[in-house]
Amino acid sequence: MKRKTFYKKNLLISSLLFFSVTIYAQQKINADSIRNKMHWFADAKLGIFIHWGIYAVKGIDESWSFYNKKISYAGYIEQLKGFTASKYNPQAWAALIKETGARYAVITTKHHDGVALWPTKQNHFNVKDNTPAKRDVLQPFYDALNKQGIKRGAYFSLIDWSYTDYPGFIKDSTRYKIADEPERWKHFQHFLQAQIDEINIAYKPDLWWFDGDWEHTPVEWEAEKLRLQILSKNPAAIINGRLQGYGDYETPEQNFPVSRPKFNWWELCMTTNNNWGYHPDDTAYKTPFEVITIFVDAVSNGGNLLLDIGPKEDGTIPAKQVNVLKELGKWNKKNGEAIFGTIPGLPQGHFYGPTTLSKDSTTLYLFLPAQTAGNIMLKGLVNEIKDIVVVGTAQHLRPKVVGKISWSPVPGLVFINVPEKIRDKYMTVLKLTLNGAVKLYRGQGGLN
Ligand code: GLC
Numbered sequence: 001m002k003r004k005t006f007y008k009k010n011l012l013i014s015s016l017l018f019f020s021v022t023i024y025a026q027q028k029i030n031a032d033s034i035r036n037k038m039h040w041f042a043d044a045k046l047g048i049f050i051h052w053g054i055y056a057v058k059g060i061d062e063s064w065s066f067y068n069k070k071i072s073y074a075g076y077i078e079q080l081k082g083f084t085a086s087k088y089n090p091q092a093w094a095a096l097i098k099e100t101g102a103r104y105a106v107i108t109t110k111h112h113d114g115v116a117l118w119p120t121k122q123n124h125f126n127v128k129d130n131t132p133a134k135r136d137v138l139q140p141f142y143d144a145l146n147k148q149g150i151k152r153g154a155y156f157s158l159i160d161w162s163y164t165d166y167p168g169f170i171k172d173s174t175r176y177k178i179a180d181e182p183e184r185w186k187h188f189q190h191f192l193q194a195q196i197d198e199i200n201i202a203y204k205p206d207l208w209w210f211d212g213d214w215e216h217t218p219v220e221w222e223a224e225k226l227r228l229q230i231l232s233k234n235p236a237a238i239i240n241g242r243l244q245g246y247g248d249y250e251t252p253e254q255n256f257p258v259s260r261p262k263f264n265w266w267e268l269c270m271t272t273n274n275n276w277g278y279h280p281d282d283t284a285y286k287t288p289f290e291v292i293t294i295f296v297d298a299v300s301n302g303g304n305l306l307l308d309i310g311p312k313e314d315g316t317i318p319a320k321q322v323n324v325l326k327e328l329g330k331w332n333k334k335n336g337e338a339i340f341g342t343i344p345g346l347p348q349g350h351f352y353g354p355t356t357l358s359k360d361s362t363t364l365y366l367f368l369p370a371q372t373a374g375n376i377m378l379k380g381l382v383n384e385i386k387d388i389v390v391v392g393t394a395q396h397l398r399p400k401v402v403g404k405i406s407w408s409p410v411p412g413l414v415f416i417n418v419p420e421k422i423r424d425k426y427m428t429v430l431k432l433t434l435n436g437a438v439k440l441y442r443g444q445g446g447l448n
Pocket of ligand 1 (some may be wrong): 051062064211253269276
């Protein structure tokens, strides 16, 4: 090889190397800074979602009711006149959220109907200028959350079906196509970015919960720009995954994962009945037992639960929802050590129920499903169990190990007899102190 070519080739290789090292370093910084800011979220486990808006006046589907033509747009938007917030007590909301054990709350700053809960400076609907509430309802809630040490989340709909420069409107009619009127879309983008800036600067949410990204591509939304716009002013903000690939965590909605999701962080958002907003006709409430079961299952699989409530237009929270929240809170008060600050539990197959582990994995929590008592079984635990306590009580239990063959590496089966009388009203939790970090046998009993 000629010297010159050799030199050129070397230069090429070293600059390629330099660039890939730089890119790798940048990616690592990004990954590290995401990991750092996600700590509180990973430990939080429970959040409360609040869908509050003018749809509570008639008690109909949030935004979707006019989109799906269940009601005319005029009939929908006249609800502005009925949104009073007359009994709104943000301190009581925050205290109730605190009582559940939740570590964060996410409120609809603006749903797809475009009505802002804060006094937007853009020329568009908001509860201060267009409803009898006549005030910013967001600020006092965020202040109250702050006082309780609860992180503040902002649900924000990218879609705005009321804004005249937004293409989408009602399911079978759109205002225009972006390709035909790019300037009009630009105008909408400016408006959207200005509203996001207003919230980001005035309220500095700890978490942004976008919604509605399905109507446009990441390029159309300028999703990357939105992310940078938020992070440049509020670098620790967490952004949910509904920003077409530019979020920090995944948000399965209503549908429960069966196998453990592979995402680093995920959050199941779920209604207490079948609706997000206040719906007096919907009486299909989940019981506290069901909510606790779902919550524990999400946590044992590395997720959070974002449990929704839909206050009435006057700001009162329906009694059934208050009841679910309070029962969940009582259970968390007794059993919270098995939930908050833990990591996902054993893989499926070891125990017929959810499990979690302490961060150092020397403590294993077993959640007894279906209000079980009696003899429960644990498979494939290599560790010795030092102690078993029924969480929230002073009751100790003893394990019985059966079937341990002296010459075999396969651990015996652990049976624990749980007396009926110590059973929790909803879900009993056992705390197993192990002789070290958890060690599992995952084989097929000597067949492999
Ligand atoms: C859906 C719906 C919306 C609701 C949201 C909550 O995306 O469009 O009405 O607010 O889910 O996750």
